[in-house]
Every structure is written in structure tokens, then in C-alpha cells.
Amino acid sequence: MLDFLNFNFLDALDIVLVAVLLYYIYKLLKGTVAINIFIGIALIVLIWKTTQALQMEMLSGLLGTLISLGAIAILIVFQPEVRKFLLMLGSTNFTSKRSFLKQLKFLKTEIHTNMDVETIVKTCKTLSSTRTGALIVLERTNNLDFVKSSGDKMNAEVNQPILESIFYKNSPLHDGAIIIKENNIIATRIILPLSNKDLPSRFGLRHRAAIGVTEKTDALCLIVSEETGKLSYIKDGEFVLYKNDTELIETIRYDLN
Numbered sequence: 363m364l365d366f367l368n369f370n371f372l373d374a375l376d377i378v379l380v381a382v383l384l385y386y387i388y389k390l391l392k393g394t395v396a397i398n399i400f401i402g403i404a405l406i407v408l409i410w411k412t413t414q415a416l417q418m419e420m421l422s423g424l425l426g427t428l429i430s431l432g433a434i435a436i437l438i439v440f441q442p443e444v445r446k447f448l449l450m451l452g453s454t455n456f457t458s459k460r461s462f463l464k465q466l467k468f469l470k471t472e473i474h475t476n477m478d479v480e481t482i483v484k485t486c487k488t489l490s491s492t493r494t495g496a497l498i499v500l501e502r503t504n505n506l507d508f509v510k511s512s513g514d515k516m517n518a519e520v521n522q523p524i525l526e527s528i529f530y531k532n533s534p535l536h537d538g539a540i541i542i543k544e545n546n547i548i549a550t551r552i553i554l555p556l557s558n559k560d561l562p563s564r565f566g567l568r569h570r571a572a573i574g575v576t577e578k579t580d581a582l583c584l585i586v587s588e589e590t591g592k593l594s595y596i597k598d599g600e601f602v603l604y605k606n607d608t609e610l611i612e613t614i615r616y617d618l619n
């Protein structure tokens with residue numbers, strides 16, 4: 363009993379580290395079906411720890427075995443998510459105060475992104491009306507340096523005329539993808555990693571590239587099809603459905619936070 367009351371700095375650090383770890387896992391799985399599995403696992407672990415503390419030998423032994431076997435199964439089933447999680451940890455720039463604080467933004471109740479999503483979506487609609495192909499990557503927490511080197515650096519604030527002129531068919535910059543970070547176009551003519559997913563044949567390299575980068579990182583992608591003019595929004599390697607432009611803007615704003 364006295365042991366329990368003996369709460370020191372290391373215990374506090376222990377709790378904070380577990381909270382940060384749980385947050386990262388939650389952030390990674392938020393909006394996916396895996397969140398329910400995560401909550402299920404968290405509950406089992408909680409029951410296990412409670413039975414251990416209450417010295418209920420049989421139940422805690424059984425749950426302990428279940429958890430250690432389950433860990434291997436989870437690593438196999440969630441291999442892409444585990445990869446993304448490690449990439450997110452690896453690409454967190456702890457030396458930059460601003461970036462570090464950004465990682466801790468979950469502590470704030472209200473979060474704002476300064477990316478002008480409305481202008482980006484509006485431009486995509488204009489491009490889609492003229493059947494101009496476009497591929498826009500919206501960077502989030504994962505660093506996209508590994509693809510940036512394939513293209514050209516740029517530093518221009520997001521605005522419709524610039525976006526339109528980049529993707530204009532005769533523009534030297536129209537090929538490949540562009541990357542937008544915060545509210546700046548930071549790179550053009552990017553070659554993205556292609557996904558190996560089975561896709562309907564109507565989707566070519568542009569769509570495969572958008573799926574590829576969103577599978578490997580937490581970036582978001584907007585694609586305007588040159589063939590059909592259709593505007594697609596891709597997150598986590600999947601097409602996200604939306605009813606209208608307003609809903610699309612809201613969804614992107616929500617996903618950016």
C-alpha cells in the first residue's frame with residue numbers, strides 16, 4: 363500500500379511516455395477500422411493489468427498468453443500501419459521547436475491549419491472543368507524529403523493563378539506532382555512512389571502514384587484526372603468519397619488537423 367503512494371518523478375515520466383505512445387497510435391489509426399481493434403486491445407490490457415494487481419493468477423496468466431500471441435498476429439496484420447508509425451516517429455524533427463510543438467498540438471483543444479484548402483479545391487475544380495491533369499500532395503507530419511529530391515524546389519504561397527499555371531498543359535512544371543506544406547508550394551515535378559495495389563484499369567500512373575505516397579506516409583492527395591476531369595481525394599491509400607465541394611473542403615481541413 364505504501365509502495366503505491368510512493369509516486370516519484372520516474373512514475374510521472376512513465377505515465378507521460380505511455381500517454382504519448384497511445385496518442386501516436388490513436389492518431390495513426392484515427393478514422394480507420396483499426397481504431398476499434400486498438401480500443402479492444404487497450405481494454406484487454408487494462409483488464410489484464412487489473413487482474414494482475416488483484417493477483418487473480420489464472421485469468422491474468424490466460425490474458426498474458428493471449429496478449430503475447432496477439433502481439434505477433436498484430437505485427438503481421440498491421441504491417442503497413444506499424445511501418446507508417448515508425449516513419450512518423452522517425453520523421454519528427456525534435457530539434458526544431460516549432461515542429462516539436464506541432465507534434466504536441468493534440469494538447470490544444472482547438473487546432474487550426476493555415477493551409478488555404480478552399481483555394482486548393484477551387485483550383486482543382488477549375489482544372490477539372492478544363493480537363494487539366496493535376497496531382498497535389500498535402501504534407502502532414504511525415505517528412506516528404508525522400509520524394510522531394512526527385513523534383514524541383516519552389517517556395518510560393520498557395521494561390522489559384524500559380525496553381526493553375528503549374529498544371530497548365532504547356533507549362534514546363536506540369537508533369538509529376540506538387541507538394542504543399544502549410545500554405546506554400548514547396549516542390550514541383552515530383553515523382554512519387556507507385557502503389558502495387560490492384561486498381562481498375564481506368565486508373566493510370568497518376569492515381570497509382572497518389573495511392574503510393576498516401577500508403578507510405580500520412581500525406582493527403584488530390585488528383586484531377588486528365589481523362590475524365592474527375593477530382594479524387596486520397597487518404598491512407600484509399601479514395602475518400604465526398605458529396606460536394608463543401609464536404610470535401612471540410613474533410614480535408616479535418617484530416618489536416
Ligand SMILES: Nc1ncnc2c1ncn2[C@@H]1O[C@H](COP(=O)(O)OP(=O)(O)OP(=O)(O)O)[C@@H](O)[C@H]1O
Nearest residue numbers: 537538539553554565566567568569571587588589
Ligand atoms: N510516379 C509518378 N509521380 C508523380 N506523377 C506521376 C507519376 N507517374 C505519372 N505521373 C503523372 O501522371 C501522368 C500520367 O498519367 P496517366 O494518364 O498514366 O494517369 P491516370 O491515373 O490515368 O490519370 P488521368 O486520368 O489524368 O489520365 C504523367 O504525365 C505524370 O504527370
